[in-house]
Amino acid sequence: MRMSQMFGKTLRDDPSDADTAGHRLLIRAGLVAQVAAGVYSYLPMALRSMRKIENIIREEMNAAGAQEVLMPVIQPVELWQQSGREEAFGSTLFHLHDRRERPMVLGPTHEEAVTDLARRHVRSYRDLPINLYQIQTKLRDEARPRAGLIRVREFHMKDAYSFDVDQAGLDVAYDKMVQAYWNIFRRCGLDVVAVEADSGAMGGSDSQEYMLLADTGEDELVNCTGCSYAANVERALSRYTPAPDTGEALDLETIDTPNMTTIAELAEFLNIEESQTLKAVFYVHNDEFIFVAIRGDLDVNEVKLANALGGGELRLATDQEVAAAGIVAGSASPVGIENVRKVGDISATQGANYVAGANVAHKHLRNVNYKRDFDLDDVVDIAKAEEGHGCTRCDDGMLNFSRGIEVGHVFKLGTKFSEAFAANYVTQDGNEKPMFMGCYGIGVGRLLGAAIESSHDDDGIIFPVSIAPYDIHLVSLNPGDEDISSAAEELYEQLMSAGLEVLYDDRDESAGIKFSDADLLGMPLRATVSRRSMRDGRNAELKLRSGDRDSAIIVPIENAAQEAHRLLQ
RNA sequence: CGGGGCGUAGCGCAGCCCGGCAGCGCGCCUGCUUUGGGAGCAGGAAGUCCCCGGUUCAAAUCCGGGCGCCCCGACCA
Helix, strand or coil, rough: EECCCCCCCCCCCCCCCCHHHHHHHHHHHHCCEEECCEEEEHHHHHHHHHHHHHHHHHHHHCCCCEEEECCCCEHHHHHHHHHHHHHHHHHHHHECCCCCCEEEEECCHHHHHHHHHHHHHHHHHHHHCCCEEEEEEEEEECCCCCCCCCCEEEEEEEEEEECCCCCCHHHHHHHHHHHHHHHHHHCCCCCCCEEECCCCHCCCEEEEEEEEECCCEEEEEHHHHHHCCECCCCCCCEHHHHHHHHCCCCCCCEECCCCCCCCHHHCCCHCCEEEEEEEEEEEECEEEEEEEEEECCCCCHHHHHHHHCCCCEEEEHHHHHHHHCCCCCCCCCCCCCCCCEHHHHHHHCCCCEEEECCCCCCCEEECEEECECCCCCCCECECCCCCCCEEECCCCCEEEEEEEEEEEEEEEEECCHHHHHCCCCCCCCCCEEEEEEEEEEEHHHHHHHHHHHCCCEEEEEECCCHHCCCCCCECCCCCCHHHHHHHHHHHHHHHHHHCEEEECCCCCCCHHHHHHHHHHHHHCCEEEECCCCCCCCEEEEEEECCHHHHHHHEEHHHHHHHHHHHCCC
């Protein structure tokens, strides 16, 4: 492709409304153009890269036995009512009406559509297993689109859905997809890690996310320094310091704690560890007031709490709601609290003789003990993993924290959707049973955005070879010199004949502009033909984008294609 | 949905307080010179100052309402 003909220009200045490096580079390199918040046009180079990603995905999906289909973006709302997810998605779901006022939605994902499809075509166990996938546009009216292609409202993703006769079959299908995912990310040249994930509104049992590590990532991850445990913080288990006191329960005692309303103040005032106190936190879950008790040095993981409560809407209670429930904020404890649902973290039931609120302003209780002094309606693990916590899977590993961008997610759905849609098959002995489903997604555009976010330097993008729009950026300098330009033209033809994809900068621009653009655009290899390269014969200079300036080599033009292939390995 | 910021030429911005010819840099077009790290000279084109309303002799500027975009948080299969 000749750059003089190419649609899409590079920008000299950073766009003002881009914050992350990846977003800035996408705009400056002229890869995408924003149309509305979280809605983008993809220009030729971005599209080439996305097609390469799609092809890698397609090859691995096909190799894993999945079959490609295409399901509609626009769907009748009834499908979503049937699964109960119209409500679960809420305002994230784009709604519209057709000319006859029939309510429709724009698909944010396709579990409903694929389950409906499968139930119409699968009759018997003989039709299973199957795995259907598509690469399709999805729409979600995200509350806050951000960071370029990372969080958008209209996006391309690959989604695959497996259907099996039972859990064992699902396990096999899931493992196959996991293997395919590793192949895909490896082939894309991306260093992705898998973490245990919360399955959120999807429900289901096992779930793993594939994360590309990046400081600007939206997700916080933990991994163990001693074993292979890795998880999204939303779900992470952790080993915190043991309760300081595990002795006999001592006599309950009321003490004055003037104006002590936080755990930190209380611990300092009494000269005790925060872990010797109990903390009370208040939430409203689906309009029900929830009293949460947890050891003072720990925080509540709201995702875990929401799951423990069976999903639905969860938020912190307002001061007014706390007061209305008859609770003295700052001096609250579960001791003597009735008529309110009390949920405790496991930590609150371990250890002895805690300091906790007296439920009277400016007073606390010493020697509070679970069961003797208070009871809980639910005891669950809702503690948030923190820096300094240990691993629960091994004895001496510590949790290491990092951030990442979710580029893939796999779930074992089980029969949630098949039951809702009566997507049944007939077993060998003639009974009807729901199919066991799994679903497996990879965001194509997000993968491109994440790749750039994680692979760039101060000058621009550094594309992995397999997903770069072109293999080589051929730069021709000294356009006035006939020998040079004819040598460049010749090299352009030769590289293409050798099966390489070439972006040829034939523009009448200065060397500085051409080199800067080559760095910005980030093709893996740069070839330069100039007076300098031709000083001792018909030579070209080759330089890897990932290498520094003096890593360039000079090769005869007739060998350049061969050398280029070698360098791109 | 809560908090903050912004909206002026294709892009980046100044002008707005304190009302009075709509500006700067880059880019774009023409010509000449230039060409290994964002060149020089000369000439030129390009504006719904986000929208609607109000105040005023006069509004990019002041007032009211609306819309859009960005950031933090909430949310996020």
